[in-house]
Amino acid sequence: MHELVRRIVEGDKRAAARAITHIENDAPQKHEILRDLHSHTGHAYLVGLTGSPGAGKSSLTDRVITYLRKELGKKVGVIAVDPTSPFTGGAILGDRVRMGSHALDPDVFIRSMGTRGSLGGLARTTQEAIRVLDAWGCDVILIETVGVGQSELDIMNVADSTVVVLNPSAGDHIQTMKAGIMEIADLFVINKADLPGADKTDREVSNMLDLMGHVPWRPPVTRTISRDNKGIPEFWAKVQDHFAYLQDSGEWDKRRLKRRQDEVLAIVEGQLTRRVKELTQQDSSWGGKIAQVEQGKLDPYSIAEELVGKLLR
Structure with missing residues (x-):
């Protein structure tokens, strides 16, 4: 077993960070690390958060981390995919600034990854970084996409549950639905729900869902105000409802097999x-x-x- 892998499995945070760096840089030991990690993965629950820029994905993610840690005692990993800096080629790190309050928590791992030209809202190495956090012992891994609107569909191939975050004041929710995100959503959350237009957004999403007819899982619509830390327990309860559906229906195994x-x-x-x-x-x-x-x-x-x-x- 590779030395880094041994340390990762034992819960060494620095080793996990170093392994992800090797993966991003396509280092010679990358494949050995990933091979040795494989048997220690498959335990984390992967939740993707996608949506247009400015919808409040990072703020919502920050509040969800707090809830998972303080109320549920979960070990949490976050992959925050940021736009690539045109100067350094790395992530701009905006998401890590917003989640800075968790930096000293030994059971929270937050990693920003630059897209490096990859379309679809995710970095090319996102799935491999998730594997590292899974082996590190995360119960839940939150994957926040870069916020590229119409190209943001790759998340459905990575996450167990996909959350589409909408902003009622942006007026972009119908365009978002036209872009195909309607089909990948397992849950809709109207963030900044105290702003004008929340009721209208809720109705429009519900009307679009009605057009889908009878489906095994109808994505619920919930509301949050991440700035005021409101609606987070209710939001996570809906996420858990989807987790239960995946388990009971057999979709969990089907999705993971397709992902492999x-x-x-x-x-x-x-x-x-x-x-x-x-x-x-x-x-x-x-x-x-x-x-x-x-x-x-x-x-x-x-x-x-x-x-x-x-x-x-």
Whole structure:
């Protein structure tokens, strides 16, 4: 077993942080760490929070951490996916600033991850970082997406329960629903519910849900005011209702099996992409071939087929 993995399983917070850094930087020991971690994962409950920028996801996450720690005694992990800094290539860390009150809690682990150009609201290494926190012993892992609106659908492939956070004053909830988030939501929460428009937003969401007809799970709509710490227990009770539904219906096992399948395919895709890049770097004629494509003397499909052929040798 890798030394970092041994320390992570024993609850070493610094080891978990170092392992995630290795994963983000694609360090040589990354695959060994992930392989050794695998048998210690699969225990945490993964809750994704998504929605448009400004909906209050970070403030809500902060209040949920407090509730889970003080009222339920849960060990909590947070993956907060921030926009990538154009200067450093790292996360801008806005979410960690908002959750700073938990920094000294030994049973809370908050990690900001830059998107690094990844679409879909999540960093490419999000799932691998979740595995580290799972092995570290988290009971609940909250995954907060970057807030990119219409592209924010990847969370459904990562979380057990997906929460869509709406802001009644933003006027963007119908557009959010048109973007496809309606289909991925397991729960809607109207945050900043003291602002004008909360009742209207609630009605519109409910009307949209009515159009879906009979479904095994109808996403509930709840309200919170994270600034005043209101509605958090009621919100988490709805999340727990969905957890119970997943367990009772068999959806829990189905979702996790599908996630493992997608994860394996993503790993294969990543390794193939890396191998193709290596082939192009080793091919001294690569630049000339691309120039010929630009000149119309070669087509990109023929070059792609040539690369695939080299991979299959």
